[in-house]
Amino acid sequence: MTFGTLYYHPDYARSNWLVALGDYLGLTIEGKVAADSTEFPESFPLKRTPAFISSDGFKLTESLAIAFYIVNSSSKPEIAGKTVQEQANNWRWYSYLTSDMVNHVGSIYFAKTEEEKASAVETMNKNLEYIDNRLSDFKFLVGDTILVCDIFARSYFRMLQHFKVDFSNYKNIENYVSVVAKHPIFSETKHE
Template sequence: MALGTLYYYPNSPRSSWLLPLAKYLQLEIQAKSPTEAIEFPSLFMLKKAPAFISENGFKLTEMVAIALYFVQISGKKEFAGVTDEEKASQVKWLSFLNSDFLSSAYSVHTANSDEEKLKFLEKVKLNLAFVDEQLSRTKFLGGDSPLVSDMYAYKMLASMKAFGLPVENPANVERFYEAFKQHPLGELMDSK
């Protein structure tokens, strides 16, 4: 029996990675597109996805909350960190990637002028430099082994490449991307 239903947009970097996460965590999740599920608007008044409803009616919105909930109900709680510092770091990276990082990358595509586009590209480069600085000290964002934030970071970087964002990754970010791509988690993320 499915744990619940995840409403998500298959092409959205914010929500499409949640299914591979659930698969890695060995959670049985039903997945639906909110545009095709007639029950979605009545279940979630803000009509935002990703959104999750469990079989017992527990509702959860917001990507970070859903990802961390999936980890907590799985048998792999350590995937969100073991120490208090690792757990806080995972929330930090998930929040940063989901807000500052994603919004600056998206803003490049929605810029109204070349000047505005250049301003957002500089913000993207600064955000990448911030990630690169962390990766100059650790193999993955959380340390020597990939954790939940690394899955999302990989998805964000893959989306930037797919959308042709005209920014080169700094050396440590590119090393991370290639290492994660070769890792079983990267292979899981890339499988359709």
């Protein structure tokens, strides 16, 4: 039985990996490109992705909420952390990446002047430095195990590459991305 349907945008890091997360966790999620789905605007009038509708009609939007729902509906909730502290840190890093970091890419991409772009790049670099420093003390964002926030982070860093944002000066991030990319979820990813 299908767990639900995820409407996503193929180029958006916030949504393009959630079907693979469901697959990895043993939940069958049908992925649909929102722009190609005639029923999407009727079900989700704001037309924002990701958007999820479960097989019983439960609707949910926002990447973090959908990931939380998928993880906690699976038989492997430990992918978000084993302890309450790990879980809190997992969702903290996920939130930070999806709010602060993804928005900065948009600020670079949509900058109208060179000054706006330079300011956005400067802010992006401060955030990259923050993450790089974190990874000098931890193997992954929360500790020694790949969690949901790390899987999302890998999608985020692929988006940076897509938009030609160079993060090669941040060696801890580069090493981290290459290690996370070996997680089994990425061998199954159809939507990244």
